Amino acid sequence: MRYYILVLLLAVFSISDGHANLIFVDTLEDELNSDGDCSLREAVESANQNIAVDECETGQSVQTDDIFVFLAGDIELETPLVITDRVTITGGGRDTLFLKSRPDYLTQFIKVDMADTSHDFELSDITLQGGGARPDAFQYCCGALQLMDGNQFTISNVAFRDNLTQIEHPDLYWVGGAAIFAGPLLSSPDPRLIIEDSVFDNNIARGIPGSDDGGDGLGAAISAREGQLGESVVNRPLAALTITRTEFRGNAAGRGGHAVYVQGDTDVFISESLFEENYDAVHGGFGDFGGIVFLWLYGAAPSRITGTSFIANATQNDRGVIVLNDGVLTVDNTTLYDNQAPAFEARSSSTLAVQYSTLVDNSQRSIVGVSAATVTLRGAIAWHEGTVSSECDFEPGVGYTSLGYNIDSDGTCATEATDYPGTDPGLAPLGYYGDDVPGFDLPTLLPGGAAVDAGELNTCLGALGAPLTADQRGETRPVNAYCKRAFDQSCVAQNSNSSRNRRVTSGLSLPRPNIAPASQDSALRPPSRTWPSIAGPMPRVSSPL
Template sequence: MRILLILLAITWVGSSGAATITVTTTEDTVAADGQCSLREAITAANTDAAFNGCPAGSAADEIVLDAAEYRFDIAGAGEDANASGDLDIRSSLTLRGAGADLTRIRGDREDRVFDVGGAGSEVRIEGVTIRNGAGTLGAGVLLREGSSLHMDGCLLTGNATEKGDPAGAGGGIASLGVLEVTRSTFHANDAGTGGGIWTGGAGSTVLSNLTFDSNISLASGAAISLNAAATLNNLTLSLNFSDNDFDGMGDGALEVNAPVTVSNSIIAGNVDFSIVVAGAVNNDCAVGPSGTLTSAGNNLIGVLGNACVLAAAQPGDQSGVPGSPLDPQLQPFDVYGGTVEVFLPKASSPAVEAGSSVAQGNPGACEIDDARGVPRPQGSRCDIGAAELDDLIFRGGFDPPLP
C-alpha cells in the first residue's frame, strides 16, 4: 500500500505543473476580447504566461478544441513568434481535438499550418484534421530538429508545397526531428517529394496504422519520402501518384534513402507517371543507393523490380512483378466506422488473415488495433494494412441470407 501511495504521489507531482487551456472561439484573433483563440492558447503555452483570454501555460500544457472549424485569418507567412501565418509551437504540449471528423484546422494556403520547434519540446497532436497548408518544407506540419512530435487519429488533406516546385518537400509533414504518427490518414497532399510525409536530418520516424491515398509528388515518394531511419508497420499506400510532371524523373509511392524496416503493410496499386515518357517505372517503391527497405515480414507489395527492392524478404511477404502486379483487392477509400477514411480489404483480398502471427509486443507483430480502433485480430490472424476487416460474415466468404 505504501508503494502505491508513493507512486500516486510521484504521478501527481509530475502532472500537477501542467495547465489545461480551453479554446473558446473559432476565430483567429489576437485581442483582449475575453476569448481564447487557438493562436492565443499556443502563445500562452509557449510563454507560460496568461495571454489575452487564455490562462497561463505551465510545463507540458494541454490545449482542448471543440468540434468546430478553426480558420487562419492573420496573414503573414515566415513569421516565427506565432503572431501571424502558421501556428508556431515552441514548448511541450498536447493539442487535443474532438476527432478528425469533427475538429478541423484550416490554413490559408499562404503558409503551413503548424511549425513545431523549440529545443527538447515534446508535442502531441490528436483528433484533428489539418488542411490547406502551404510551404516549401512541410506544407501541413514542419517538425524542426531537436523536437519530437506524436500525431494520433489525425487527417492531413489538401496541403501542398508550391505547385510546380520540385524542391518542395513534405506536403503533409516534413520532419527533421523525432516523428511518430499513428492511426491517421494522408489524403490528396502534394509536394515535389514526399507528398504525404518527407523526413530528413538526424531524426527518426515510426509510422503505424496509416493510410495514404491520392497523394502526389512531382518527383519521388508520392506518399512517403524517407531520408532518415524509419520503422513502418500496418500501413496502406494505394492510389498515390509519383512523377506528376511526366518528365520521367520520379518514382514510387514510397521512396527510401535511409535504413527502413517495414512489416504488415500494403504498398500496391500506385502509379508512376514515368510510364508516359517510357522511363523506368517504379509504381510502388523506389530504394535509392543510400537506402535499404528491409522486411520484418508479412508485406504485400504490388510490384517488386527495377528500383523497388525488398531486402531480407520473409515467407509471409507477397508481391507481383512488372507486367503482373499483385492486386490488394481493397474496398473504396471511405469511412468504415472510424473518424478517418481507410481502405478496408475485401474478403477475397490476399491481405486478409495474412499478417504476422507473432505475439503482440514483439518485433514484426501487428499493431494491437487498427486505424479505427478495431481490435486485432478479427479472424485467426490479423490482416495486412491499416484496416482490419471486421465484418465476420463477409470475412468468411459468403453473403448473409436474403430476407
C-alpha cells in the first residue's frame, strides 16, 4: 500500500502541462462493459474516444491522457488493445504487472495506430509475455507490440518475454517483430522509436518449421524495415531507433537480425546495452543472413553502437554478430566475446569504423569484409586463444585501413607501424575485477600484459574525429595519458591476493549484472533456462544475401 501511494503521488506530481486526465485502472479483467469499474481496455477506449467508458475518467482530445495500472497480476487478452489517440500507459512495475494471452489463445497485445500521426505513445513499467501472431491468421508480423502509425514511440522499463511470430501463408514473407514490429508507418512522416531500461528475453520470429511458404523471421526482438512484406503488404522504415541500457537474451529469428533487424534510411543509436545468447532459428531452405544486430542502412548519416557488449551469441554459416549490409556505422567502447560467429561483417558498399573495442574468441575471425565495404580499426584488440583462421578476412575490393594501436593474433588486422601484430594481450579469465566497478564481469588484462598502456597518447579520437572522453563504463579516459580499448584504467595492483581489489587496464567490460556466466556448450542453451523448441532441420546452407 505504501508503494502504491508513493507511485501515485510521484505520477500525479510529474504530469506536465501537456497532459490531460489521469485514468486509473482498477481491475485486471479484460472487459468492455458497464459493470462499475475501469479495465485497461475501457481506459484505452476512454482515451481514444474522449468519453467516459464504464467508470473510467473521460479522455481529452487536445492533450495526452495518462493511464495508470497500479495493480499486481495478469491481464489476459483475447484481442489486441488498439491505440488511436495520444496516451501514456504506466504499470506498477515489470515484475508486478503482466499482459498475457488467454490460455490456449495467441494474440497480439497492443497496436498503436494514431489517427493523427503527430501524436506520441509511451509505455512503461509492465511485462508483455506470451503474445504472438497466429499461424492460421493473415498477419505478417507482430507478437507483442505493433507500431502502425504515430510520431514518437517511447518504451521504458518494459520486459518482452516469450513472444512468438510464426507464419505460414503464400502471400507473406519476411515475418518478424515478435516483441516489437514497426510498421507499416505509411502515414508517419518522421516516426521514431526510443527504448530504454528494458528487457527482451526469448522472443522468436520464424516461419512454420518444415514449410517453404511464409518466410523466415527478420528481427525477433525488434523489426523495423522498409519494403515488401508480401505480395500486397508494404512497409516504411523508422526515421530513428535509439536503444539505451537494454538487455537482449535468448532471442532468435529464422533469417537474420536475431535480436534487431533494421532496414531503411534509419538513424540507429545503441548504447550501454547487452546482447547475450541470442541465436538463429533457421528451419531450412533459406539460410542465415546473420546478425544478432543486422543493419541495412540507406542513408549517409553515421549510426553508432557504443558501450555495449555481445556475449556468447550464435549464427549459422559463419555470419557476423553485427552485420552492416549498407550505410555508415561507428562502433566504440564495445565488447564482443565468445560468440559463435565473427564479431563484424561489413558488406556491399558499407563503411564500418571500429574503435577502442575488444573482440575476443569470436568464431575463427574477428572482422569479415565482402564486396566493396570500407573498414577501419583503431585502438582495438582482435584476438583468439589458440588457432585462428584470420582475424581480419577481407575479399578483394574491400578497403581496409588500420589507424594504429591495434593488437591481433596473426597480423591481418595489425598492419600499421604502431600496431602489435601476433601479440598476446594478456587476458585474465572472465570475472569481476575492481570493487569500484560493481556489477561488471570482465576478462581483464594481466598487469604487465602487452595491451597495458599500448594505446594512443593523450587523445582518444571517437566518431567523426571528436574526442572520446569516457570508456565503456562511463569512466573518464584516457587514464595514464594512454587510450586503451573498451575499458581504460590504470594498471595498479592494490592487493595481489584478491582480484576484487585489483585495478587494471582492460580491453573488456561487460555490463551484465546478476546473470550467470555464459554457456560454453555448442547449442548455447544452459540447463538453467527454458529454451523454445525449434523443430525441423537446421542445415548450413549458403545465404542468398
